[in-house]
Amino acid sequence: MREMTSAKQIRHQQREQWTAAAPGWGKFRKSGDPTSPITERIIHLSEIRPGLQVLDLACGTGDPSLAIAKLVGEEGHVLGLDLTEAMVQGAVSRAREEGVQNASFRTLVSELDLGVPNNTFDLCTCRHGLMFMPDPQAALQNLGAKLKPGGRLTVSTWGLPQNSPAFTLPGIIVGKYTRLPMLDSTGPGLFSIPTPQMLTGYLQGAGLENIRVDKFDCPVMTADSPEELWNRIANMAGPMVKVLRDMPEEKRSVVHDEFVATLSSMFPNQKVVLKAEALVATGIKAD
Numbered sequence: 574m575r576e577m578t579s580a581k582q583i584r585h586q587q588r589e590q591w592t593a594a595a596p597g598w599g600k601f602r603k604s605g606d607p608t609s610p611i612t613e614r615i616i617h618l619s620e621i622r623p624g625l626q627v628l629d630l631a632c633g634t635g636d637p638s639l640a641i642a643k644l645v646g647e648e649g650h651v652l653g654l655d656l657t658e659a660m661v662q663g664a665v666s667r668a669r670e671e672g673v674q675n676a677s678f679r680t681l682v683s684e685l686d687l688g689v690p691n692n693t694f695d696l697c698t699c700r701h702g703l704m705f706m707p708d709p710q711a712a713l714q715n716l717g718a719k720l721k722p723g724g725r726l727t728v729s730t731w732g733l734p735q736n737s738p739a740f741t742l743p744g745i746i747v748g749k750y751t752r753l754p755m756l757d758s759t760g761p762g763l764f765s766i767p768t769p770q771m772l773t774g775y776l777q778g779a780g781l782e783n784i785r786v787d788k789f790d791c792p793v794m795t796a797d798s799p800e801e802l803w804n805r806i807a808n809m810a811g812p813m814v815k816v817l818r819d820m821p822e823e824k825r826s827v828v829h830d831e832f833v834a835t836l837s838s839m840f841p842n843q844k845v846v847l848k849a850e851a852l853v854a855t856g857i858k859a860d
């Protein structure tokens with residue numbers, strides 16, 4: 574277990590980061606979600622059908638919970654769980670706006686205490702949350718225990734930093750001015766589960782079989798201009814929002830100027846597209 578920082582401290586930091594980012598998620602998701610190919614892949618690999626009982630851990634503002642809820646029909650149900658109350662409230666609002674009635678959402682104190690009985694779900698999902706947890710192996714074992722025998726678990730993470738300029742480029746610029754733990758692969762963070770081998774190991778450790786991992790590029794940072802992208806990152810990028818907000822105004826303005834100048838030189842036509850490598854893994858709990 575990654576115990577340089579205690580599990581409680583890690584959860585506390587995560588809660589602070591995502592509480593700061595939650596309003597940005599509410600605002601910017603309305604203008605489209607460039608990460609939707611990841612949800613589509615999760616749905617495809619999970620072989621979703623009407624009637625499934627689904628648990629979505631680290632559901633954030635409702636991805637993939639809401640998309641799955643629309644596919645499982647009235648007989649099916651999705652329970653979304655997350656550490657951060659403000660993200661969960663975002664999911665509740667979106668469910669209301671989108672008229673989704675077969676999904677419910679709840680805030681957790683710990684990913685190791687999900688408050689649901691073992692052997693009850695047909696499908697468990699976790700989209701881009703596992704790598705922020707103190708002990709991903711323990712989290713997956715606990716999540717896997719909630720599956721019925723023969724049930725499926727599907728989880729996604731980000732791939733290698735060198736294949737993910739959408740995160741490393743802003744990270745390098747901001748990281749010149751302040752310590753940014755998101756680029757540190759020794760603890761929980763964006764790149765802490767970056768290879769199919771590592772993800773496979775975690776799924777095997779959770780007792781899953783027939784494991785498949787898909788790796789693909791996703792254009793996760795898209796904007797009509799560097800300025801627009803800065804706005805998104807400064808309000809939405811979980812590991813950065815609080816760091817930037819806590820900076821003295823003068824310093825933040827220097828970081829902003831360097832960010833916009835760097836991206837303007839890379840994208841002279843202003844339109845920005847930066848990709849990241851996504852991993853989506855799925856496996857089945859032995860009967």
Ligand SMILES: C[S@@+](CC[C@H](N)C(=O)[O-])C[C@H]1O[C@@H](n2cnc3c(N)ncnc32)[C@H](O)[C@@H]1O
Nearest residue numbers: 587591631632633636656657660684700702705
């Ligand atoms: C990148 S967001 C992903 C949200 C959503 N699944 C999506 O893909 O849009 C990461 C989420 O993980 C949650 N999270 C971080 N650590 C967690 C933990 N230990 N247990 C449960 N959720 C956690 C955060 O609160 C945040 O909502």
